[in-house]
Amino acid sequence: xxxxxxxxxxxxxxxxxxxxxxxxxxxxxxxxxxxxxxxxxxxxxxxxxxxxxxxxxxxxxxxxxxxxxxxxxxxxxxxxxxxxxxxxxxxxxxxxxxxxxxxxxxxxxxxxxxxxxxxxxxxxxxxxxxxxxxxxxxxxxxxxxxxxxxxxxxxxxxxxxxxxxxxxxxxxxxxxxxxxxxxxxxxxxxxxxxxxxxxxxxxxxxxxxxxxxxxxxxxxxxxxxx
Numbered sequence: 001x002x003x004x005x006x007x008x009x010x011x012x013x014x015x016x017x018x019x020x021x022x023x024x025x026x027x028x029x030x031x032x033x034x035x036x037x038x039x040x041x042x043x044x045x046x047x048x049x050x051x052x053x054x055x056x057x058x059x060x061x062x063x064x065x066x067x068x069x070x071x072x073x074x075x076x077x078x079x080x081x082x083x084x085x086x087x088x089x090x091x092x093x094x095x096x097x098x099x100x101x102x103x104x105x106x107x108x109x110x111x112x113x114x115x116x117x118x119x120x121x122x123x124x125x126x127x128x129x130x131x132x133x134x135x136x137x138x139x140x141x142x143x144x145x146x147x148x149x150x151x152x153x154x155x156x157x158x159x160x161x162x163x164x165x166x167x168x169x170x171x172x173x174x175x176x177x178x179x180x181x182x183x184x185x186x187x188x189x190x191x192x193x194x195x196x197x198x199x200x201x202x203x204x205x206x207x208x209x210x211x212x213x214x215x216x217x218x219x220x221x222x223x224x225x226x
Contacts, residue, residue, distance in 0.1 A: 030042030030043055030180065031043050031044075033171065033180075035131050035168060035169060035182055036130055036131040036135075036168070036169055037132060037135065037184065039182065040182065041180045042182065042215060043168065043176065043177035044180065044211055044212050044215065045177065046178040051097075051099070054103045054104070054106070054214070054218070060219070061217065061218055062152070062217040062218075063108055063110045064109075064110065064111035064114045064153055065109065065114055065153055065155050066151070066153045066155065067089070067092070067114070067116045067155060067157055068116070068119070068147065068148065068154055068155070069089045069116065069118045070137075070138075070141075070147070070156060070157070070159065071085060071119070071161070072120075072121045072124045072129075072137075072158055072160050073121070073122065073160060073161025073162070073163050074125045074161070075125075075161035075162055076122070077120075077122060084205075084206075087202075088196075088209055089116060089118050091206070091209055091213045092112035092114070092210070092213070093113055094206070094210075095112060107218060108218070109214065114153060119147060124137075124164060125164070127163075127164060128164075128166075129164055130167045130168070131167070131169070131182070131195070134166075134193070135184050135186075135193075138156055138158075138186075139184075139186040139187070142186065142187060142189070143186075143187060149189055150189050150190070154192065155192050155193065155194060155217060156193040157193070157194045157212075158194065158195050158196065160195070160197050160198050162200075164197075166195060174197065178197070178199065179194065179195060179196045179197065179208050179211070179212040180194070180212065181193065181195070181219075192216055194209070194213055
């Protein structure tokens with residue numbers, strides 16, 4: 001009888017501990033949170049579910065996404081980051097795992113070799129960048145012509161170097177999220193964008209950026225901007 005009581009106590013303790021564990025974020029497309037302009041952004045954590053967990057095709061999927069990369073911060077000029085920058089600049093092209101390739105196809109992303117461009121912003125360094133700061137940066141670059149204006153397939157990806165710290169409302173990169181994506185309107189255009197804070201582990205940084213980019217491609221831009 002005593003043994004049964006002990007087992008019951010242990011079982012109750014296990015249930016209590018399990019109930020106290022934090023629930024994981026949404027497996028693939030990100031958890032919605034308010035952004036700085038009262039819109040909505042989607043955050044992703046560092047430990048992500050496999051890309052095979054992607055949902056099936058849905059209305060608004062960008063089947064041939066175009067990656068326009070902005071490498072922010074002077075550290076990207078370092079030669080030891082050249083290989084990493086090249087891989088980040090072509091997120092979909094560098095997918096080689098057959099399971100992940102099938103998942104992308106099944107989700108509605110049919111072309112991994114869409115048009116890409118790279119732009120550097122070495123003038124940004126040693127500062128905090130909130131979401132509105134990054135929106136203003138993109139809007140300014142579009143207005144001055146240093147970034148091509150978006151079409152229906154464009155996703156801007158902002159890669160921050162180690163000197164730049166990202167915040168999203170009350171949330172901080174590294175503590176609350178590993179990357180996020182959203183959209184805003186400027187100059188009559190809907191701008192879909194991804195923000196990828198610095199990640200010391202290059203392989204993890206690539207997979208975080210890839211997942212955020214795929215999430216942005218699967219979410220409707222008009223819905224993101226509301």
